[in-house]
Amino acid sequence: MAxxxxxxxxxxxxxxxxxxxxxxxxxxxxxxxxVGIYIVQDTRxxxxxxxxxxxxxxxxxxxxxxxxxKNIHADDREKVRQQAxxxxxxxxxxxxxxxxxRKDGELRYILETVTPIMFKGKRATLxxxxxxxxxxxxxxxxxxxxxxIQEAYFEVDLNGHCIFFNDxxxxxxxxxxxELSGASYKNITDEENSRxxxxxxxxxxxxxxxxxxxDWRIKRKDGTQSYIEASVSLQKTASGKPVGFKGIIRxxxxxxxxxxxxxHLATHDTLTGLPNRLMVxxxxxHAIQSAHRYNRQLAVFFVDLDRFKTVNDSLGHDAGDRLLKxxxxxxxxxLRHVDVVGRLGGDEFxxxxxxxxxxxxxxxxxxxxxxxxxxxxxLLGEECRVTASxxxxxxxxxxxDEQSLMKNADIAMYFAKEEGKNNFQFYxxxxxxxxxxxxxxxxxxxxxxERNELYLNYQAQLDFRTNEIAGVEALLRWNNxxxxxxxxxxxxxxxxxxxxxxxxxxxxxxxxxxxNVAWQKQGLPPVSMAVNLSLxxxxxxxxxxxxxxxxxxxxLAPQLLELEITENMVMHSPARLIPVLxxxxxxxxxxxxxxxxxxxxxxxxxxNFPIDSIKVDRSFIRNLPQDRDNKAITEAxxxxxxxxxxxxxxxxxxxxxxxxxxxxxxxxxxxGFYFSKPLEPEQFAELLRQYSLSRKxxx
Numbered sequence: 031m032a033x034x035x036x037x038x039x040x041x042x043x044x045x046x047x048x049x050x051x052x053x054x055x056x057x058x059x060x061x062x063x064x065v066g067i068y069i070v071q072d073t074r075x076x077x078x079x080x081x082x083x084x085x086x087x088x089x090x091x092x093x094x095x096x097x098x099x100k101n102i103h104a105d106d107r108e109k110v111r112q113q114a115x116x117x118x119x120x121x122x123x124x125x126x127x128x129x130x131x132r133k134d135g136e137l138r139y140i141l142e143t144v145t146p147i148m149f150k151g152k153r154a155t156l157x158x159x160x161x162x163x164x165x166x167x168x169x170x171x172x173x174x175x176x177x178x179i180q181e182a183y184f185e186v187d188l189n190g191h192c193i194f195f196n197d198x199x200x201x202x203x204x205x206x207x208x209e210l211s212g213a214s215y216k217n218i219t220d221e222e223n224s225r226x227x228x229x230x231x232x233x234x235x236x237x238x239x240x241x242x243x244x245d246w247r248i249k250r251k252d253g254t255q256s257y258i259e260a261s262v263s264l265q266k267t268a269s270g271k272p273v274g275f276k277g278i279i280r281x282x283x284x285x286x287x288x289x290x291x292x293x294h295l296a297t298h299d300t301l302t303g304l305p306n307r308l309m310v311x312x313x314x315x316h317a318i319q320s321a322h323r324y325n326r327q328l329a330v331f332f333v334d335l336d337r338f339k340t341v342n343d344s345l346g347h348d349a350g351d352r353l354l355k356x357x358x359x360x361x362x363x364x365l366r367h368v369d370v371v372g373r374l375g376g377d378e379f380x381x382x383x384x385x386x387x388x389x390x391x392x393x394x395x396x397x398x399x400x401x402x403x404x405x406x407x408x409l410l411g412e413e414c415r416v417t418a419s420x421x422x423x424x425x426x427x428x429x430x431d432e433q434s435l436m437k438n439a440d441i442a443m444y445f446a447k448e449e450g451k452n453n454f455q456f457y458x459x460x461x462x463x464x465x466x467x468x469x470x471x472x473x474x475x476x477x478x479x480e481r482n483e484l485y486l487n488y489q490a491q492l493d494f495r496t497n498e499i500a501g502v503e504a505l506l507r508w509n510n511x512x513x514x515x516x517x518x519x520x521x522x523x524x525x526x527x528x529x530x531x532x533x534x535x536x537x538x539x540x541x542x543x544x545x546n547v548a549w550q551k552q553g554l555p556p557v558s559m560a561v562n563l564s565l566x567x568x569x570x571x572x573x574x575x576x577x578x579x580x581x582x583x584x585x586l587a588p589q590l591l592e593l594e595i596t597e598n599m600v601m602h603s604p605a606r607l608i609p610v611l612x613x614x615x616x617x618x619x620x621x622x623x624x625x626x627x628x629x630x631x632x633x634x635x636x637x638n639f640p641i642d643s644i645k646v647d648r649s650f651i652r653n654l655p656q657d658r659d660n661k662a663i664t665e666a667x668x669x670x671x672x673x674x675x676x677x678x679x680x681x682x683x684x685x686x687x688x689x690x691x692x693x694x695x696x697x698x699x700x701x702g703f704y705f706s707k708p709l710e711p712e713q714f715a716e717l718l719r720q721y722s723l724s725r726k727x728x729x
Contacts, residue, residue, distance in 0.1 A: 588618030648682025
């Protein structure tokens with residue numbers, strides 16, 4: 031198991047590989063979040079964001095290096111090409127629309143903006159890609175209605191009383207002719223709109239010029255509201271004396287409703303109904319101005335759900351959408367009426383808190399939000415729990431503008447995830463350098479396999495009963511040419527968040543199996559090889575086939591492979607994981623639960639899983655035998671394992687006293703620095719050889 035090292039020990043690289051271009055790119059991506067981002071050089075993709083891949087249906091492997099015009103509708107390609115040329119010449123940066131064919135063949139309408147940048151020393155185009163298909167469908171849906179609005183004619187005296195009108199006015203207002211005759215405009219409107227009408231008529235009377243049309247909300251006879259547009263002119267006698275007004279009224283209720291619906295679509299998230307990124311930005315900007323004017327504080331909470339992609343991948347997108355809607359409702363219920371909660375996209379939410387007294391209030395609210403989100407919910411008949419990580423920035427300490435507050439809350443959220451998720455962090459100045467380091471890790475990790483920078487160390491497991499080496503755990507290590515040695519606690523969480531853990535995990539499994547076979551070919555005794563799995567690996571649709579292929583390719587006997595999953599993983603979604611684990615067992619592969627004792631699973635739950643071993647978490651071994659609670663917990667786990675016929679392995683054994691205690695309590699195996707630190711393949715082979723020879727000499 032990897033030792034924990036604080037992330038701020040890692041310094042940003044000075045290499046040209048993480049240079050100004052990349053910093054500039056990171057800034058552009060952060061600023062443009064919420065839309066798909068890409069970079070094109072010489073009409074070829076050189077970068078595509080995850081959201082761009084989701085919007086188009088293509089993976090980055092399929093897009094990078096490919097022609098950027100290929101999937102654009104043939105009739106629109108020239109327009110897009112000309113826009114790119116104008117962009118590079120710095121002639122035009124206006125948004126434009128075109129049609130795009132997704133990978134699944136669906137035609138979508140896109141709103142795009144392009145900007146010229148320098149990327150790796152060459153001119154390139156940075157594009158923001160937004161799907162506007164829903165808006166286009168809405169516009170087409172109501173086009174016919176807007177083109178067929180009927181008009182009403184009216185004449186009123188100088189006091190505003192009706193003296194002549196056609197039947198359309200009755201239809202628009204809902205009043206019969208006898209009630210409209212002689213009635214005032216005040217009869218069908220409220221006080222606010224009466225002032226609007228009076229001002230419009232008064233202007234016509236004073237200037238003699240007709241109005242071009244003004245909107246007016248009326249109250250129909252049945253109590254409902256409608257919107258009309260009125261065009262009014264002055265009526266005069268032959269001598270030019272004003273005697274009244276005449277005009278045309280159009281019922282624009284449908285148009286107003288459409289405008290409001292389109293406005294809502296433009297400013298609200300279609301799934302949850304919450305304000306979207308655009309609306310949140312406007313509200314935050316207004317809140318900043320108010321806070322500045324009245325010398326108040328303002329807080330921004332950046333909320334990101336932990337392992338949402340795992341739920342999406344394991345239960346499906348419908349379940350993921352239901353989860354997002356439920357979380358949105360819970361967040362809204364956790365806040366005051368005056369607070370703002372919005373959805374930025376994906377599993378990211380934003381909360382604006384105005385008018386608070388001190389930071390303690392924010393801490394209480396953050397705890398409340400975490401507890402509310404973590405409450406169980408049922409998705410497709412299964413109980414599911416998710417947690418959240420929250421980053422908090424405060425005006426004016428952490429920024430005085432919208433962009434700074436949003437960015438710093440986002441940075442703080444990532445540090446909440448690095449602290450183990452399900453917690454909150456306030457922004458601090460030293461997070462900037464650490465955030466740059468995180469970006470450097472992610473960028474370089476994408477190329478770690480192809481650059482042969484990953485390698486494995488191996489830590490032996492000693493059998494207490496036979497005093498022989500019974501197994502070994504493969505531990506992933508990374509030595510990058512720019513960053514140096516990067517600890518697993520720094521890069522594995524990033525690999526899980528980005529999905530890189532799937533190809534990296536596949537590499538680890540193949541390498542460990544090949545090494546085990548290589549040791550046997552050297553004449554060493556066979557030992558069980560333990561390999562850690564992440565939940566994303568386990569739920570990947572190709573995982574089972576990967577295990578089959580690797581066992582066949584390397585020739586390793588299935589019973590010599592042990593796959594380790596954490597207790598928190600198995601408790602995440604037992605109903606879905608048990609069938610997967612059962613299929614793995616059917617291959618002949620052994621299963622172990624790592625970090626046991628931290629996930630609060632019961633004996634009744636544990637017996638349902640097809641496992642062979644449990645590994646007692648190092649936190650319970652650390653202070654043995656002095657710590658009374660840890661002694662009781664460790665002894666209980668050993669007894670529970672024995673009752674279920676499971677092999678119990680103690681992790682993190684570092685002292686003679688710990689080893690003696692575990693032997694007395696009849697623990698099966700131990701692993702830790704007391705017996706052996708993680709070793710290179712040749713060093714482990716020598717250790718295994720020595721133990722094998724010593725056992726032969728004893729016999």
